[in-house]
Amino acid sequence: xxxxxxxxxxxxxxxxxxxxxxxxxxxxxxxxxxxxxxxxxxxxxxxxxxxxxxxxxxxxxxxxxxxxxxxxxxxxxxxxxxxxxxxxxxxxxxxxxxxxxxxxxxxxxxxxxxxxxxxxxxxxxxxxxxxxxxxxxxxxxxxxxxxxxxxxxxxxxxxxxxxxxxxxxxxxxxxxxxxxxxxxxxxxxxxxxxxxxxxxxxxxxxxxxxxxxxxxxxxxxxxxxxxxxxxxxxxxxxxxxxxxxxxxxxxxxxxxxxxxxxxxxxxxxxxxxxxxxxxxxxxxxxxxxxxxxxxxxxxxxxxxxxxxxxxxxxxxxxxxxxxxxxxxxxxxxxxxxxxxxxxxxxxxxxxxxx
Numbered sequence: 411x412x413x414x415x416x417x418x419x420x421x422x423x424x425x426x427x428x429x430x431x432x433x434x435x436x437x438x439x440x441x442x443x444x445x446x447x448x449x450x451x452x453x454x455x456x457x458x459x460x461x462x463x464x465x466x467x468x469x470x471x472x473x474x475x476x477x478x479x480x481x482x483x484x485x486x487x488x489x490x491x492x493x494x495x496x497x498x499x500x501x502x503x504x505x506x507x508x509x510x511x512x513x514x515x516x517x518x519x520x521x522x523x524x525x526x527x528x529x530x531x532x533x534x535x536x537x538x539x540x541x542x543x544x545x546x547x548x549x550x551x552x553x554x555x556x557x558x559x560x561x562x563x564x565x566x567x568x569x570x571x572x573x574x575x576x577x578x579x580x581x582x583x584x585x586x587x588x589x590x591x592x593x594x595x596x597x598x599x600x601x602x603x604x605x606x607x608x609x610x611x612x613x614x615x616x617x618x619x620x621x622x623x624x625x626x627x628x629x630x631x632x633x634x635x636x637x638x639x640x641x642x643x644x645x646x647x648x649x650x651x652x653x654x655x656x657x658x659x660x661x662x663x664x665x666x667x668x669x670x671x672x673x674x675x676x677x678x679x680x681x682x683x684x685x686x687x688x689x690x691x692x693x694x695x696x697x698x699x700x701x702x703x704x705x706x707x708x709x710x711x712x713x714x715x716x717x718x719x720x721x722x723x724x725x726x727x728x729x730x731x732x733x734x735x736x737x738x739x740x741x742x743x744x745x746x747x748x749x750x751x752x753x754x755x756x757x758x759x760x761x762x763x764x
Contacts, residue, residue, distance in 0.1 A: 446541030
């Protein structure tokens with residue numbers, strides 16, 4: 411047996427004795443991880459999702475004694491109904507699921523096809539949500555059950571942030587802590603300045619702009635916001651967003667005035683990263699801009715924050731305040747450009763394993 415192990419090529423399974431307990435090995439897992447989505451738009455599915463999300467100490471850093479009564483007595487009494495109506499406007503009724511789930515599944519399926527030439531069926535690709543289903547723990551176990559003793563975890567966030575990338579990894583590490591036989595794991599880094607990502611964004615934007623029947627006077631580059639306090643505590647998210655914006659602006663040949671940077675989706679009374687998207691949209695309309703577009707390069711897939719907030723709420727803000735033509739440019743999603751980015755990140759991070 412010792413000789414067999416020594417002679418076996420790295421990463422390949424070694425024949426076991428006939429009486430050895432069943433054990434799978436020799437395969438590599440790739441787990442795509444995104445934020446999450448409720449299981450339905452009704453009050454109780456929304457409440458369950460929001461409770462898991464807003465109970466995460468990476469997301470809300472307020473002291474527990476202060477946040478618990480606010481969350482349970484106020485937020486979870488009023489917000490599920492309101493957000494459920496918002497989700498209903500973007501819900502995939504054919505599959506009865508949120509768009510983020512539909513798109514992430516498709517990304518996974520297409521990535522698996524892209525990776526087949528590398529190692530055949532030795533690479534197993536799966537997906538999970540940090541909040542909701544499919545959960546991270548069960549999908550890690552599913553990869554182990556298929557013989558994956560090495561797993562690459564891929565948070566689908568181009569820019570790193572503690573409330574996104576870090577909490578996804580936290581959830582995976584909590585699951586690993588309960589395993590007697592842990593797989594070897596890697597975590598892919600953020601790709602906010604990866605040339606493949608910047609090029610894909612530029613190509614996608616040019617294609618979307620070419621389909622419009624007008625030329626936007628302004629193209630707003632909107633990233634998800636976060637409390638300013640998180641930046642001051644050392645979170646690199648803001649800096650990585652600015653770098654993405656700067657590189658994309660250079661690639662497209664746009665000025666700062668034509669392609670301004672903003673942050674959306676603020677929640678609560680604290681100051682968040684500025685300038686705010688909704689306030690900027692209103693100001694542009696009031697200043698006489700008649701046409702604009704919005705793109706959200708920090709999202710790997712369209713979701714409530716892009717389809718309802720940007721394409722819905724901000725469209726209404728612009729048109730209500732004097733604007734005339736508005737367009738939302740879709741995320742990379744499961745487009746060929748989007749899969750180009752994910753595949754490039756995964757291939758790079760699998761080096762040495764395949």
